[in-house]
Amino acid sequence: MASKVALKTKGKASGKKASPEEKSMAQNLKEWSTWAVKKAKVITHYGFIPLVIIIGMNSEPKPHLSQLLSPV
Template sequence: MASKASLKGKGKVAKSGRGGSAAAPDERTAVKCVKVWSTWAMKKAKVAAQYGFIPLIIVVGMNSDPKPSLYQLLSPI
């Protein structure tokens, strides 16, 4: 006769003590804070680069020698 399967799930076993590589709670929150901040900063930098690249090219082009007009900078020919 077959035995019934257990309904208990196989979860993680909690350790009573900390291991040598476990970080302190303050270190974990500091690392998480740095990750969140760096993600936020990269998103803002991406938006600034996307919207600022073409105006930067126009400004650099208008300040070069010989000085072209705005129409000459924007025309494809």
């Protein structure tokens, strides 16, 4: 005999269902926020060190680039 697979639903089972407009708005908001967070992570990752160098070069006394990059 073939075995039967039972499908389980995830999440809470509530009596109210969201209208298609509300569901699509919620889905769009979720997709947009996910996209924005991913972009912010990339910008932060690649922009942090150049930002520190720029701030360091605009401070007083004005160091040379080699002084900013040296570990001492």
